[in-house]
Structures are given as structure tokens and as C-alpha cells.
Amino acid sequence: MSTLAERLDSIRVRATVPGTEIGAELRHSGELTVTFGPSVYDWLDERNLEHFMAILFRLLLAEWVRAHRAALPDEFRAALGPDDQQERDYLAARDTLEATGASADGRVTISAVGLENFTVRLTPGSVRELREQKFVERTREAFRAFLDDQNTKISELKYRFFT
Amino acid sequence: MSFDHLMKHANDIQAKAIRNAKIDQVKNAPPVYPDGIEGYYSYIPSMFEPFSQMPDPASYDHMIGNMDKSMANLCTLSGVDPFDKDHTCMINTDMSLGATDMSDWNGKAANLFKERFVEPFPKYSQNQFTLVATVKSGLLAYQAKWAAARRDIDELAHSVENALDLTGTQMFPDKNKWEIQFTVLASITAVGAAILALGTPPTSPVGALALTAIGAYAQTRAVDAPPDLPEKRTLQGETAYQITNEMTEALNKINQTIDAADEKIAAGFARTLQDITDSRRHLIANRPALADQSSTEIRGYDGLGPPQ
Numbered sequence: 001m002s003t004l005a006e007r008l009d010s011i012r013v014r015a016t017v018p019g020t021e022i023g024a025e026l027r028h029s030g031e032l033t034v035t036f037g038p039s040v041y042d043w044l045d046e047r048n049l050e051h052f053m054a055i056l057f058r059l060l061l062a063e064w065v066r067a068h069r070a071a072l073p074d075e076f077r078a079a080l081g082p083d084d085q086q087e088r089d090y091l092a093a094r095d096t097l098e099a100t101g102a103s104a105d106g107r108v109t110i111s112a113v114g115l116e117n118f119t120v121r122l123t124p125g126s127v128r129e130l131r132e133q134k135f136v137e138r139t140r141e142a143f144r145a146f147l148d149d150q151n152t153k154i155s156e157l158k159y160r161f162f163t
Numbered sequence: 164m165s166f167d168h169l170m171k172h173a174n175d176i177q178a179k180a181i182r183n184a185k186i187d188q189v190k191n192a193p194p195v196y197p198d199g200i201e202g203y204y205s206y207i208p209s210m211f212e213p214f215s216q217m218p219d220p221a222s223y224d225h226m227i228g229n230m231d232k233s234m235a236n237l238c239t240l241s242g243v244d245p246f247d248k249d250h251t252c253m254i255n256t257d258m259s260l261g262a263t264d265m266s267d268w269n270g271k272a273a274n275l276f277k278e279r280f281v282e283p284f285p286k287y288s289q290n291q292f293t294l295v296a297t298v299k300s301g302l303l304a305y306q307a308k309w310a311a312a313r314r315d316i317d318e319l320a321h322s323v324e325n326a327l328d329l330t331g332t333q334m335f336p337d338k339n340k341w342e343i344q345f346t347v348l349a350s351i352t353a354v355g356a357a358i359l360a361l362g363t364p365p366t367s368p369v370g371a372l373a374l375t376a377i378g379a380y381a382q383t384r385a386v387d388a389p390p391d392l393p394e395k396r397t398l399q400g401e402t403a404y405q406i407t408n409e410m411t412e413a414l415n416k417i418n419q420t421i422d423a424a425d426e427k428i429a430a431g432f433a434r435t436l437q438d439i440t441d442s443r444r445h446l447i448a449n450r451p452a453l454a455d456q457s458s459t460e461i462r463g464y465d466g467l468g469p470p471q
Contacts, residue, residue: 004328068335075322075341076329079397085337094336115336152190155334158401159192161340 004073013067015059017052026060032143041132043086046122048133053110053120053139056151061115088163097153101145103138110146166313172320173211176410178435180204180326183403186331192402204407210414214316223306231301237292239285239421245293245357246300246378258288272453272466280451286360288448293357293374297435301428304351307379308424311350315417319343322398323410330401340399340408343413349393351427354378359445374438375433 011028021037035058044052049085069080082088102109107130109121130138170210184200196203213468233250234244242252278287330339356373398413400406439446462468 004325005331008328065336069337072329073322073325075318075343076325076339078342080337081342082338083340084396090338123369154336155190158334158338159190162192162332162399162401163405 004071008068011023011064011067011071013060013063015056015063016051017055020052023055024056024060026064029040030144030147032060034139034142035156041127041135044127046124046127049127050122054118055122056114056117057110057112057143061112061118067116086161090157093157093161094154097150099146099150099153101142101147101149103141103145105138105142108135108138108142110142112146113149118119165319169211169215169316169320170208170318171377172324173208173215176320176327176407177204177207178422179331180207180403181323182326183331183406184185187402187404188253192404194404196444200356202404207407210411211316211320213449214312214414216416217312217316218309220306220310220313223309227299227306230295233295234292236301237288237295237322237401239292240360241432242287243384243416244296244299245384246296246354246376247303248384249382252292258285269471271464273451276451276453280448283448287446287448290359290442293359294439294446296357297374297376297438300354300376300383300434301432303379303382304428304431307350307381308347308421308428311347311422315344315346315420316414319410319417321404324399326400326406327403330406334401338399339401340397342395342397345394345396345416345420347417348391350380351377351424352380352383352391353431354383359429359442373435374442377428377434412418419435 008028013026014023014025016023022034023039024032024034026032034053069077079157080089085158098111098113100109100111107123107126111119111121181200181204184196184204188196188200194435202387212318231252234250236255237258238252238255239258240254242254244250265273265281322343326339326341328334354376356375358373397415398409400408400409453461456466462464464470
């Protein structure tokens with residue numbers, strides 16, 4: 001029987017932007033892979049790509065949270081949901097938490113307010129100057145930086161409210 | 164059964180608490196550890212150790228089996244075990260002494276002996292059957308108590324380790340909390356009283372007499388009142404310090420429930436002892452007068468002798 005740690009480690013979620021061939025996979029470790037259908041990337045401009053990426057990350061993170069909740073042992077699932085005002089206050093604060101991360105070259109910046117409200121900014125010219133493979137790598141970097149920032153801030157928020 | 168690995172769980176909990184505490188420290192979470200992190204969490208295995216020595220519920224099986232054997236011998240009127248729904252005896256026909264036996268023994272002594280000793284004998288035997296069932300029920304209660312204690316401690320250990328896993332390498336967006344149950348007191352209950360068969364002599368009081376018992380809730384056929392429901396508690400913690408504090412409190416609580424259950428079972432046995440004293444004349448026949456007659460009397464008509 002696998003331990004909880006092993007079950008969590010094996011979590012992988014996927015999402016696709018509806019009506020497109022733009023998809024992504026996110027692992028428990030935080031490793032992100034973005035995929036485009038044939039020629040899709042070549043025909044996108046920055047504005048559209050930013051827009052689609054923001055939708056993609058919202059869907060992906062929602063799936064990630066859902067998958068982690070589903071992996072919870074029974075005794076933890078039974079306790080889900082706020083029990084008191086302090087916890088409700090924490091959730092409200094978490095929903096306004098701002099987190100951000102960027103690729104090392106600054107071309108891709110991913111931000112979110114709470115767990116759902118994503119914004120993606122690409123420096124002008126990025127799509128022309130980056131091949132699809134490079135773009136995917138930069139996005140992976142930026143998402144990693146974003147998750148680290150969000151993780152740190154959620155940590156601090158939890159310590160503030162619950163310790 | 165996972166309980167056999169309790170000490171391994173305890174060691175894993177200790178290791179994970181230390182691992183998490185170091186991460187917590189880097190993130191400036193309280194507390195400060197004046198004697199170091201390893202030193203602080205070294206208490207954990209010794210805290211679980213007494214629980215790993217709890218009796219195996221199966222160790223009661225032999226005694227319970229002996230009770231069942233006695234009951235099989237004593238069973239003259241009804242084979243229904245009043246406190247154990249999985250147990251029914253066959254009527255022991257070897258114990259049936261009826262009026263057709265000793266039919267060629269007549270006379271005053273014979274009539275009295277048959278009336279006071281032979282005829283009610285099955286009821287005495289059946290009442291002893293009920294008595295043994297009552298004692299056995301207490302054993303079932305002990306067995307249920309230990310099984311519930313094992314379940315509670317095993318679940319607690321698992322949930323604490325899970326909590327440490329969930330807060331170890333990253334923080335999840337939800338508050339870290341989980342539910343546990345304390346089931347020991349709910350596993351035992353005062354069970355429905357078992358009515359004694361009333362025997363002659365005619366001096367028996369009117370009305371039913373009963374032996375009360377404490378038993379295992381899951382085994383009993385019928386309870387007078389529902390048992391205590393398992394007690395639920397929500398534990399919580401983001402840091403190793405918080406999680407292990409919750410663990411310690413829960414362990415203390417489990418200890419308390421074991422002690423409280425012991426008191427209930429002991430009180431149950433004390434009541435049984437009182438019931439035996441009160442109901443003695445329905446459990447044991449009076450000594451037949453024939454047994455104390457002198458050699459002269461026994462040859463007379465009041466004894467085994469012929470009529471004058």
C-alpha cells in the first residue's frame with residue numbers, strides 16, 4: 001500500500017483551453033509542460049497567447065487543487081470546509097493573496113490573485129523571437145517561480161492565522 | 164493488522180516531525196527549540212511504547228471458549244446466549260432428569276426429593292448457564308475494549324503521519340486538519356438483563372429476577388439503551404510542533420478512555436457479584452436433607468426406608 005507521500009508524488013493533472021489545442025500538464029512537484037497542437041503556436045500573437053495561458057493556468061490549478069483534495073485520506077476529507085471565523089478569515093485573505101513569478105530572461109511573467117485569477121504577461125516580440133520549445137521552457141521556469149512565490153506566501157499566511 | 168507496526172509508525176512520526184520542524188524553522192515558524200529539534204522530538208517513541216504492549220484481543224478467545232464449553236454443559240432449557248448473538252448452545256439432554264426417572268422410588272422422602280431437587284434441577288442448571296453467560300459477557304467487554312483501543316491508536320498514528328506528510332514539503336491551500344474518533348467507550352455497554360428461570364421451592368418470590376451484565380456492544384443481542392456514540396475530535400496543525408502537540412493530547416485521551424472503560428467493566432462485575440449473592444437460591448439448590456441424615460434416619464421412612 002502506497003503511503004500518502006507516494007500518492008501525492010504521483011499526482012499529475014491536465015487541462016486544455018476550451019476550443020483550442022493548447023494544453024498543459026502539471027505534476028505534484030510543480031513541473032509544468034505546455035503543449036500546442038500542430039502549427040498552433042506559430043499563428044498566435046502575444047495578446048492571444050497571454051489570454052489563453054491565463055485561462056489554461058486557472059483550469060490547471062483548479063484541477064491540481066481538486067486532485068490534491070481527492071488524494072486526501074478519509075479523515076482529512078471529512079474535515080474539509082471552514083469550521084470557524086478564523087478559518088473563514090484565512091480563506092478570504094488567501095483569495096486576495098498576490099503571487100508572481102517570471103522566467104529568468106523576464107519574457108514570461110505569471111501572476112495570480114488567490115488561486116484562480118491569473119494574468120500572464122509576455123514581453124513584446126516574444127512569440128516571434130522564441131520558438132515553441134523555448135517558449136515552453138520559459139513558461140515552465142516562470143510557473144516554477146510563481147508556485148514558489150505562492151507557496152511561500154500561503155505558508156506565511158497560514159503561520160499568521162494558525163500558529 | 165497495522166497495529167503490529169505501531170512502533171515503526173512512532174519512529175516514522177519522530178523522523179518526519181524532525182524533518183518538518185527544520186523546514187518550519189527556516190520559515191521562522193514558532194517555536195524556538197532551546198535544546199534543539201532532535202532533542203525535543205526524542206520523546207515520541209517512548210510515548211507510543213506502552214500502547215504497543217496492550218493485550219491482544221485474541222488472547223481472550225481461550226477463556227471465552229472455556230465459558231462456551233461450560234455453557235454447553237449447563238444448557239437445559241434454552242441455548243440462547245443472552246449476551247452474545249453469535250453463540251447458541253444445543254440443549255444438553257444428558258442433564259434432563261425427569262419425573263419418569265426414579266419412577267420406582269416412592270414415599271415421602273422420594274416425593275420431597277423429586278419435588279425440591281430433581282424437578283427444579285434444569286432451572287438451576289439453566290440459571291448457572293445464565294451466570295456463566297454474564298461472566299463471559301464481561302470478558303467480551305474486555306476484548307472489545309482492547310480491540311477498540313488498538314483501532315483508535317492505530318488510526319491516530321496513521322493520521323499524524325499523514326498530517327506531517329501533508330505539511331512537509333509544501334503548504335496546501337487548505338487549513339491542515341483532520342477528524343479522529345475515540346471508540347473505546349462506545350464499544351462496551353450495559354447489556355439487557357438476563358432473566359433467571361424461577362425455581363421451586365414454592366418460597367420463591369413472585370416476579371422475575373435478573374442478572375445484569377456489562378458486555379460488548381457489537382456482540383449483544385439487545386441493549387436497553389443505546390451505547391455512548393464514538394467521540395469525534397478535529398485535530399489541526401501546520402507545523403510539526405502543533406501536530407505533535409495534538410498527537411500527545413489525543414494519546415492522553417485514549418488512555419483516559421481505557422481507564423474509564425476498565426472502571427465500567429469492573430463495576431459490571433461488581434454488580435454481577437451482588438446479583439449472585441441476591442439470587443443465590445435460584446442458582447444453587449439447597450442441600451437435600453437426605454445428605455445429612457444419620458445412618459438410622461436413612462433406613463427409616465423419612466429416609467430411604469420402606470413405609471411403616
